[in-house]
Amino acid sequence: MTSQTQSPAPATTVTTSPGVGGPEPAGPASQTGGTPPPQPPVSRTVAGLWCLAAVVLVAGAAWASFAVAPATAFSTAHRAAAAWTALLVVVALAVAAQGILLWYQARVTEPNAPSGNLAFRRRGLKAAVIGQDGRASTSKTQVALWTAAVAWALVDLLLLARAYPRGDLFSGAVTTNWRPEYLVLLGLPVAAATVAKAAVVTANSGLGPLKSASAPQAQSLGLDRVYVRHPVTQEAKGFWTGVAELFTGDDGAVAWADLQYVVFTLITLACFAAQFLARPEDGLPVVPAALLTLMGVSASAYTANKIVSTKGTAPQ
Numbered sequence: 296m297t298s299q300t301q302s303p304a305p306a307t308t309v310t311t312s313p314g315v316g317g318p319e320p321a322g323p324a325s326q327t328g329g330t331p332p333p334q335p336p337v338s339r340t341v342a343g344l345w346c347l348a349a350v351v352l353v354a355g356a357a358w359a360s361f362a363v364a365p366a367t368a369f370s371t372a373h374r375a376a377a378a379w380t381a382l383l384v385v386v387a388l389a390v391a392a393q394g395i396l397l398w399y400q401a402r403v404t405e406p407n408a409p410s411g412n413l414a415f416r417r418r419g420l421k422a423a424v425i426g427q428d429g430r431a432s433t434s435k436t437q438v439a440l441w442t443a444a445v446a447w448a449l450v451d452l453l454l455l456a457r458a459y460p461r462g463d464l465f466s467g468a469v470t471t472n473w474r475p476e477y478l479v480l481l482g483l484p485v486a487a488a489t490v491a492k493a494a495v496v497t498a499n500s501g502l503g504p505l506k507s508a509s510a511p512q513a514q515s516l517g518l519d520r521v522y523v524r525h526p527v528t529q530e531a532k533g534f535w536t537g538v539a540e541l542f543t544g545d546d547g548a549v550a551w552a553d554l555q556y557v558v559f560t561l562i563t564l565a566c567f568a569a570q571f572l573a574r575p576e577d578g579l580p581v582v583p584a585a586l587l588t589l590m591g592v593s594a595s596a597y598t599a600n601k602i603v604s605t606k607g608t609a610p611q
Contacts, residue, residue: 338401339398339401339402341401342397342398345393345398345419346394346395346397346398347394348390349387349390349391349393349394349395352386352387352390353388353391355383355387356380356383356384356387359383360380360454362380363376363377363380363454364453364456364457366457367457368458369455369459369576373458374572377458377575378451378572380450380451380454381448381451381454382447384447384450385446385447385450388446389420389443392420393419393420396418396419396422397418397419411529412429412527412528412530412531413429413527415532416429416527417429423435424436424439424537426495427495427503427504428504428524428525428527428545429526429527429531430527430540431537431538431540431541432488432491433541433542433553433556433557433597434487434488434491434492434556436541437484437487437488437556437560437594438484440560440564441480441484441560441564444564444567444568445477445480445481448468448567448571448579449465451571452465452575453465455575459576464576464578468578468579472577472579473579474578474579474581474582476581476587477579479587479590479591480563480587480590483594484560484594486594487594487597487598491597491598491601494598494601494602494605495524495601495605497605498607499516499521499522499607500516500517500518502516504522504523504524504605505521505523505524506523506524506525518610520606520607521608522605524545525545542557552593552597552599552600553597553600555593555597556594556596556597559589559590560593562586562589563582563586563587563589566580566582566586567582
């Protein structure tokens with residue numbers, strides 16, 4: 296009886312080179328399953344237009360400053376001209392920052408960059424007052440408002456430096472006449488914004504806010520309570536929508552802690568501007584202790600409300 300053993304044929308490896316009967320090399324689209332590579336969130340045309348507007352405004356602000364600063368008459372007309380010129384300088388600097396940011400964003404592509412309305416809201420200088428969910432942030436807006444207000448006042452004093460006969464208003468405002476309460480006005484909104492951001496980022500045991508959550512999902516993540524925050528919708532557009540978001544919650548209802556913070560901030564800003572325009576020779580005006588207290592209480596209530604709300608609720 297004869298047994299025949301047949302050895303298997305050796306495996307053959309066929310190597311094909313691109314362009315010679317083989318497949319074409321995978322391009323960026325085929326490497327991502329047919330998805331085109333991410334595009335920059337801002338077109339270069341839009342960035343260029345903003346840069347052009349910045350050049351025009353900066354040139355106009357420089358011309359107006361050189362026209363107003365040498366004047367020596369501390370009259371009502373000169374003070375009004377200095378105030379308007381200072382406002383133009385602040386606007387020109389803001390537009391210049393917008394142009395620079397858009398120019399940078401037009402050349403940078405992020406792999407996980409947001410799209411749609413969320414991407415639009417985070418373009419340029421708007422990102423400074425937009426929260427993680429794409430809504431206008433109450434605490435960040437306070438920082439922007441007080442930074443712009445104090446910058447406007449200091450530029451105004453700088454333009455009036457030669458006109459006041461009893462000394463340099465700008466030097467006096469930042470030295471002998473410096474008001475320590477402005478450390479509170481500038482630092483308190485920053486502290487509130489920092490604590491609010493930390494509360495949101497560390498929610499859900501450091502996972503951050505979730506877009507949606509169910510009981511099985513929460514159990515898989517090991518969470519007893521879940522903080523859910525829905526991103527901004529595609530229909531939420533326009534300036535007044537952003538204003539409404541400063542004192543409303545995700546559900547569109549009025550958030551009283553946010554509203555209180557916004558109201559007392561606007562009252563304090565109005566008092567600041569009125570006193571400064573009435574007597575610029577006093578430098579930065581004295582902020583009443585009552586308004587400082589109200590701002591401190593409202594900022595604390597806003598921060599406490601943010602911390603409590605990020606604790607979440609039990610999933611259904």
